[in-house]
Amino acid sequence: MTGIGRRAVVLGGVGLAGLTLGSSGAIAAADLxxxxxxxxxxxxxxxxxxxxxxxxxLLIYRxxxxxxxxxxxxxxxxxxxxxxxxxxxxxxxxxxxxxxxVFPALLKANTLTDTVRTLLVQHDRGRKITxxxxxxxxxxxxxxxxxxxxxxxxxxxTQVAGWLDAFVTMYEPHEAREDTEVFPAFREVxxxxxxxxxxxQVAEAQHRDxxxxxxxxxxxxxxxxxxxxxxHDLNAFTPPEPRxxxxx
Amino acid sequence: MSVKIASLVAATTLLTxxxxxxxxxxxxxxxxxxAQGAIRxxxxxxxxxxxxxxxxxxxxxxxxxGHQIVSCTDACAGSWPPLFEPPAxxxxxxxxxxxxxxxxxxxxxxxxxxTYAGWPLxxxxxxxxxxxxxxxxxxxxxxxxxxxxxxxxxxxPTGAS
Numbered sequence: 001m002t003g004i005g006r007r008a009v010v011l012g013g014v015g016l017a018g019l020t021l022g023s024s025g026a027i028a029a030a031d032l033x034x035x036x037x038x039x040x041x042x043x044x045x046x047x048x049x050x051x052x053x054x055x056x057x058l059l060i061y062r063x064x065x066x067x068x069x070x071x072x073x074x075x076x077x078x079x080x081x082x083x084x085x086x087x088x089x090x091x092x093x094x095x096x097x098x099x100x101x102v103f104p105a106l107l108k109a110n111t112l113t114d115t116v117r118t119l120l121v122q123h124d125r126g127r128k129i130t131x132x133x134x135x136x137x138x139x140x141x142x143x144x145x146x147x148x149x150x151x152x153x154x155x156x157x158t159q160v161a162g163w164l165d166a167f168v169t170m171y172e173p174h175e176a177r178e179d180t181e182v183f184p185a186f187r188e189v190x191x192x193x194x195x196x197x198x199x200x201q202v203a204e205a206q207h208r209d210x211x212x213x214x215x216x217x218x219x220x221x222x223x224x225x226x227x228x229x230x231x232h233d234l235n236a237f238t239p240p241e242p243r244x245x246x247x248x
Numbered sequence: 249m250s251v252k253i254a255s256l257v258a259a260t261t262l263l264t265x266x267x268x269x270x271x272x273x274x275x276x277x278x279x280x281x282x283a284q285g286a287i288r289x290x291x292x293x294x295x296x297x298x299x300x301x302x303x304x305x306x307x308x309x310x311x312x313x314g315h316q317i318v319s320c321t322d323a324c325a326g327s328w329p330p331l332f333e334p335p336a337x338x339x340x341x342x343x344x345x346x347x348x349x350x351x352x353x354x355x356x357x358x359x360x361x362x363t364y365a366g367w368p369l370x371x372x373x374x375x376x377x378x379x380x381x382x383x384x385x386x387x388x389x390x391x392x393x394x395x396x397x398x399x400x401x402x403x404x405p406t407g408a409s
Contacts, residue, residue, distance in 0.1 A: 092389045093323045099373040100326020117376055123327075124374035124382045131387060205322040 043101065043199040044183040046206070049215055050094040051175040056222050057082045057090075058171055061164040063229045068151070068161040076148035078228050079164070080137040085218055087130050093209060095123050098178070101198050102186045109189040112182060119182070122174050129167050136160045282334035283362055287350060287369075288342035289398050292381050297344065298395040298403060299364060301331060301371065304378025309367035309402055312391040318355045318368045324389040328370040333360040344398050365400030 060082050067074040103116045136150020137160065150156045187195065206214055226232040285302025292298055292306070299307040308328065312319050320328050333339075333352045339362065341347040352360035353368050361368045372383035372393070383393045385405045394402045 087388075092327075096323025096326035096389070098326070100323060100329075103373075120374045120376060127386060127388060209322060 040196075040199050040203055042187075042195065043097070043202045044187055046199075046202060046215075047094065047097065047102075047183060048179055050090065051179060053215060053218055053222065054086070054090050054094075054171060054175060056219075056226065057086060058168045059231055060222070060225055060229055061168050063231050065161040065164040065168075067229070068157040068164075074151075075228060076137040076151050077139045078225050079160075080134060080139050080148070081221065082225055083130050083133040083137065085221065087127075087134060089210070089214070089218055091123070091127050091130060093206065097202055097205070099123070101202070102182065105186055105189055106182065111185050111189055115177065115182065119174065119178065122170055126167060126170060126174075129163050133160065133163050133167070136163075281329060282332045283339045284334070286340040286342035287345050287362070287364070289344040290379065292379065292395070295381060295384065295395055295403050297398055298381070299345065299369070299398060300378070302339070302342075305371050305375055306379075306381045306383070306395055307331065307364075307369045308372060308383050308393045309364075309396050310370065310389075310391055310393055313368050315366045316353065318353050318361045320368075320370060320389060321356055325370075327373050327389065328383070328393065329373065330355060330361040331369040331371065333362050338362065346398065346400070349400050364396060367396060367400075367402070369396075 060078065064074055064079045064082075066072070099120070103120065106112050106116050132150075136156065137148050139147055150160045190198070210217075223232065283301060287307070288300045288302060288304065289297050290300045290304055290306070301307060310320050310328065318330065320330065332355070338350050338352060341350060349365045351363040351366070353363050353366075355361050361370075363369065370393075372386075374382050381395055384395050384403075386393050392404075394404055396402050
């Protein structure tokens with residue numbers, strides 16, 4: 001069944017149940033209307049998965065910044081490709097969903113208004129940093145500029161490292177705050193019926209804009225970049241057991 | 249017909265731009281944010297006079313719209329809430345704005361988006377106060393966004409394609 005078809009079914013279920021059942025009854029109707037095995041994940045779960053994707057890019061950025069500052073080898077394309085994913089998916093879709101569904105609901109409920117304003121400022125700042133990173137690391141020579149023009153001098157590499165660091169510094173608390181405060185608050189102020197509809201719409205829009213398995217596709221690309229910059233082995237992040245002073 | 253994210257959203261604009269939330273009925277059709285009051289003109293540093301909504305928030309055009317269609321939908325419309333035509337009809341032109349240039353184009357998800365010189369008009373979610381133009385020349389959602397002069401001329405920065 002197509003996304004639109006599934007949504008029509010869900011809408012039908014809600015339409016029948018929404019007025020007479022409690023909010024939990026409406027969501028149950030939506031669930032019952034979904035085909036077996038095709039349960040729609042809640043929108044907030046999708047958004048948090050996106051945050052995991054972004055977190056892995058932040059780890060790439062951190063490693064890239066380290067290499068730029070130490071002079072270690074770095075393929076500019078790893079940064080360029082990561083920034084393109086941020087631009088094409090996180091900033092163009094994920095943040096649009098937040099700005100279109102999540103933030104308005106909170107503002108309307110007069111909840112976390114200062115936080116939302118800060119998050120909106122940070123979205124804009126992030127988009128501008130991403131544009132700068134893409135321009136500096138572009139893999140193609142364009143408009144008379146060489147490939148990766150921002151990385152050709154020590155000063156340029158330091159500047160790009162600063163942008164990467166700034167992006168990481170901003171987005172770590174940004175997404176942590178959204179996961180722990182903003183999304184739960186959104187769920188709190190949204191009826192079950194509306195939440196089911198939003199979840200369906202988000203999935204439908206994602207499918208329309210990016211096709212099937214969009215996040216899996218991006219994660220596959222990110223895994224490849226992680227290998228390129230040598231941070232793909234999860235076990236490598238495991239520290240040794242702590243040794244107390246008494247152990248010496 | 250898919251439900252429009254853009255319509256849902258503009259509550260960001262609701263708080264910050266003084267637009268009116270009409271038809272706040274529950275789903276399935278989300279609320280739509282309509283223009284309230286006249287389209288106005290405001291001088292911005294480095295850009296000259298540009299169009300704003302009645303609350304002074306900067307209006308933008310989207311290059312992929314190609315001067316005629318509304319192509320920013322779904323998540324795009326979350327970040328760039330379209331300026332919808334209210335049920336009462338097209339908004340009036342404030343001082344310096346040309347009435348003849350105000351029109352409307354159909355949104356693929358329903359409703360009519362107000363146009364100027366053929367360009368559908370949008371606000372930017374990250375403009376949090378009148379007089380800001382944080383979205384100017386930003387390349388996002390598949391193309392660049394620009395403010396527009398009351399003459400109908402799109403204001404591109406020097407060197408922009």
